[in-house]
Amino acid sequence: MKPVFVLLVSTAWTFTGAQYYYQGLMDYLENRLLAIEDRMQLWHDQTHRYHTEFLDFKKLTAEAADGLKNEHSMMFKDLEGAAVRVDRVEREMDYVETWTSPRACANKADKVVEQGAWRLEESRGEEEEEEDWEELHSRVSDCVEIISGIRSVKILKRVGSPKGMWTRDPRSSKVYVFNGTSGDSLYHFNSVRDFSRFPSVNDSQQIRLPSEWSGPGSAVYNGYLYYIQQETDTDMQVVKFDLLSGTMTDAAMFPVESRATVYNLNPETVADLAADDEGLWLLYAASDNEPNINLAKMDPATLDIEQIWDTRCPRENAEAAFVVCGTVYVVYNTHTPSRSRIQCLFDVNDMVISEEAPLIYFPRRYGAHASLKYNPEEKQLYGWDDGYQIIYRLSMKRKLLV
Incomplete structure (x- = not known):
């Protein structure tokens, strides 16, 4: 009888020890999973922060590029305007010269006659002038x-x-x-x-x-x-x-x-x-x-x-x-x-x-x-x-x- 009692006590002790062991193992695994989840959450937060910073940096870069493009366009327009202003004096001088100087063939035909071709108001009788008139007329x-x-x-x-x-x-x-x-x-x-x-x-x-x-x-x-x-x-x-x-x-x-x-x-x-x-x-x-x-x-x-x-x-x-x-x-x-x-x-x-x-x-x-x-x-x-x-x-x- 005594050996049977000892066997039962030993078996019960073995089951109790196994239960504590498995419970400790489950606690350890749960703690590890919680630690992994914490690390995953930290990684997700850091990734979101990096993504937000990257978008902000991209926006700032695009704004800077647009600003440089606008400044380049304005500078190009200013240069064009400066070129136009530089040419104005020359254009105006050409216009004044055209306006004040005799018109082409004006010394030969001062105005248009209704009937017939151009008639010369002044005839100098020079062959060179006649050749100049014919060249202009054909043009x-x-x-x-x-x-x-x-x-x-x-x-x-x-x-x-x-x-x-x-x-x-x-x-x-x-x-x-x-x-x-x-x-x-x-x-x-x-x-x-x-x-x-x-x-x-x-x-x-x-x-x-x-x-x-x-x-x-x-x-x-x-x-x-x-x-x-x-x-x-x-x-x-x-x-x-x-x-x-x-x-x-x-x-x-x-x-x-x-x-x-x-x-x-x-x-x-x-x-x-x-x-x-x-x-x-x-x-x-x-x-x-x-x-x-x-x-x-x-x-x-x-x-x-x-x-x-x-x-x-x-x-x-x-x-x-x-x-x-x-x-x-x-x-x-x-x-x-x-x-x-x-x-x-x-x-x-x-x-x-x-x-x-x-x-x-x-x-x-x-x-x-x-x-x-x-x-x-x-x-x-x-x-x-x-x-x-x-x-x-x-x-x-x-x-x-x-």
Whole structure:
């Protein structure tokens, strides 16, 4: 009996010791798991803190990069402005020299005669001067076409402000739209069809300009934009902008005596740039007291003024004008809009006589043209009439050589 009792006591003691052992093991494992969880929480907190610091550092870096970019842009604009100011004196001196010196062939033909070719007021009888005149005359009289009528009219759409301008680059299919009478941007479309599909000009690609344009008198010629910047009442600047690179390439001052508008019915048009087969032209008024529209031939590469004419076309009741083959066509209307009509014509080569210039009426539309831009490749006019964009297809004929 005694051995059995001893065996039972020994077995009970063994079970009790095992229970304490396993309980200690479980406590140890639980403590280790808690320690691991604490370390994992610490690692998570540190990772979150590092991530937050990294985001803050990234934000500061981006702000610093944007600041440097803005400063670089401002510095570049300041350098461009300084370059323009440096050139102003030279441009103004060139203009004064052009204005005060005799016009090309002015000592030989002081003014245009209605019938016949240029007549010399003074004949010196020198063969050298005659050769100089023939060379100049051949340079400015390459084109011999004149408008005979309006063949067809297409109202493309109505979009934008009542006044504005749209045109197409003669050397490409791209269309450029100036909405309103002033601003620092324009809108670009790949083609006329592309422009007709957009419900609003704001849906297209926008081109920001380095300065603000004044009036719907801009022109696009050989991939460059030429626009008017009115700085003061007596300073008018012609700016040349490269549409491909998006940079201003040149600017020229064109001083006027006082603030004047070239067309009486469109006072927002301080000057009007035009491009045709012969190159780049500028229609302007020298002062508010000047009754007629003046014409200047400009070098599209340097913006130098090559020659100036008095067109003898009055500014009164004029709404727009355009140039075709070196001939200025001035469109007139009334203060109460009626039918627009070409009533005055001036040919820089004096190859068009008064009897040959027909009175051409535009089809009755909505109001008065804010702008008319000629495309020499298509023989078409791009008009802006009370917010409507209109295309006029022209009929041409040869000038009478007299």
